[in-house]
Amino acid sequence: MKLRSSIKKIVILALIIITLASTIGNAVENNSGDALRTNSCFEGYENDIFACRGKLPDVMDKEWNNSIRNCWLNLTRMGTSEFDSSFRGIGSRDRMLNVYLSSDYQDEIDEERLDKIYQKIESYCEEQEGIIEVPVVFMWQEDELHFPEYGPETFKRIQNEPWLVTTRGIVPVIEGTSEKIVWTDKLTKVTHNAKEVDKYFSESGGPIFGFGTSINGYITVDFNVYEPEKINNSLIDEIYLIIDEKAEEEGISDVPVVFAWSEGCIEESPGFSSILLVLSLLFIVRIRKKY
Numbered sequence: 001m002k003l004r005s006s007i008k009k010i011v012i013l014a015l016i017i018i019t020l021a022s023t024i025g026n027a028v029e030n031n032s033g034d035a036l037r038t039n040s041c042f043e044g045y046e047n048d049i050f051a052c053r054g055k056l057p058d059v060m061d062k063e064w065n066n067s068i069r070n071c072w073l074n075l076t077r078m079g080t081s082e083f084d085s086s087f088r089g090i091g092s093r094d095r096m097l098n099v100y101l102s103s104d105y106q107d108e109i110d111e112e113r114l115d116k117i118y119q120k121i122e123s124y125c126e127e128q129e130g131i132i133e134v135p136v137v138f139m140w141q142e143d144e145l146h147f148p149e150y151g152p153e154t155f156k157r158i159q160n161e162p163w164l165v166t167t168r169g170i171v172p173v174i175e176g177t178s179e180k181i182v183w184t185d186k187l188t189k190v191t192h193n194a195k196e197v198d199k200y201f202s203e204s205g206g207p208i209f210g211f212g213t214s215i216n217g218y219i220t221v222d223f224n225v226y227e228p229e230k231i232n233n234s235l236i237d238e239i240y241l242i243i244d245e246k247a248e249e250e251g252i253s254d255v256p257v258v259f260a261w262s263e264g265c266i267e268e269s270p271g272f273s274s275i276l277l278v279l280s281l282l283f284i285v286r287i288r289k290k291y
Contacts, residue, residue, distance in 0.1 A: 049137040049138055049139050050138055050139070050140065051114055051137070051138040052135070052136060052137045052138065053114070053115075053118040053122075053135075053136045053138075054096075054118070054122065054133040054134045054135040054136050055133050055135055056095065056096065056135050060095050064095065065095055067129040067130070067131055068092055068095055068096065068097065068129075068131070068134075069092050070128070070129055071092075071097070071124070071125040071128060071129045071131060071134065072090060072091065072092035072097055074124070074128055075090050075097075075121065075124060075125075076090060076212065078124075078188070078192060082120070083117055083120055083121075084101070084113065084116070084117050085105075086101040086102050086104075086105035086108070086109060086113075087099070087100075087101060087102075087117065088100045088101060088102050088141040089141065090121075095135075096134075096135035096136065096137060097121065097125075097134060097135065097136045097137070098136075098137055098139060099117065099121070099136055099137070099138050099139070100139050100140070100141035101138060101139070101140060101141060102140075102141055103140040103141060103142045106140065114138060118136055121134065121136060122134050122136075147177055147180045147215060147217075148215070148216055148217075150171055150172065150173060150174040150175075150180060150183070150216075150217040151171060151172070151173040151174075152170060152171065152173075154171040154216060154217060154218065154256070155167045155170075155171060155218075155256070155258075158258070161260075162261075163260045163261045163262075164258070164259075164260055164261075165223060165231065165236070165259040165260055165261060166236060166259050167218075167256070167257065167258050167259070168236070168240045168244075168255075168256070168257045168259070169218070169240075169244070169254040169255045169256040169257055170254045170256055171216075171217045171218055171256040172217075172256075174217065180217065183217060184213050184215065184217065186250050186251075186252060187213040187217075187218070187219050187247075187252075187255070188212075188213045189250055190219065190243060190246045190247045190250055190252070190255065191211055191212055191213060191219060191243075193246045193249070194211075194242050194243050194246045196242045197211055197221075197239060197242055197243065200235075200239060202224060206230075207223045207224045207227050207230040207231055207235075208221060208222065208223060208224075208239075209222045209223065209224050209262045209263075210222030210262055214258070217256065218256035218257060218258050219243060219255065219256065219257045219258070220257075220258050220260060221239060221243075221257060221258070221259045221260070222260050222261070222262035223259065223260065223261055223262060224261075224262065225261040225262060225263055226263075236259055239259075240257055243255060243257055
């Protein structure tokens with residue numbers, strides 16, 4: 001009987017130890033996996049992201065979606081250097097913001113650095129759209145930038161495109177990738193500062209659907225393809241004058257601008273500042289204000 005009693009106690013003790021070991025093991029695994037996942041990440045994103053900030057609201061209706069979209073659209077008008085050297089883009093998907101950081105910085109990014117990036121985004125969204133604790137997920141971007149050649153030939157390459165309305169200015173000859181990044185950042189600042197262009201957007205009854213910076217080295221102005229009657233040389237000259245004056249403030253003469261037709265659909269791909277639209281694009285900024 002004593003032997004049975006001893007065996008029973010040993011079995012019970014073993015079960016307790018196994019249970020505790022399993023619990024502790026899971027906790028350690030979860031904690032190590034969440035090294036950069038504070039603020040528990042949002043459902044459905046765990047396999048795509050490495051960190052997140054903010055929180056989703058209890059009600060996510062059309063008003064919320066529009067606010068997030070507008071916040072994203074305006075953030076794409078900011079230069080990448082305003083966020084962080086690792087910053088590569090920002091997108092809007094599934095009612096939250098997606099931030100893309102260069103995978104080359106994986107060994108350097110920590111909680112403090114993520115917090116600084118998030119604070120800039122949160123402050124901007126709160127100021128512009130009244131969103132408090134805007135939900136943001138962080139993802140690595142492994143694609144390298146591949147800029148085309150910059151120069152007078154740039155406009156010649158698009159002369160026969162069916163979407164082209166006209167061009168203004170000159171694309172300068174720029175060789176190195178770093179110099180092209182500096183150039184597109186300058187163009188992005190121009191679009192950010194040219195706020196007088198806003199009155200020509202579709203939301204104000206105007207013909208513009210998009211306004212941003214292209215990886216090809218010029219600013220883009222997208223017109224509503226279904227309202228060609230609103231477009232004429234006088235209107236184009238008015239818009240170009242606004243852009244050109246802001247470009248002069250950045251030390252740019254004859255700022256290159258492409259006026260194009262657009263059907264007005266909003267791209268929800270990584271949008272960003274010095275460059276973006278889809279990936280190939282991940283470095284073309286096309287700001288579409290439809291809301």
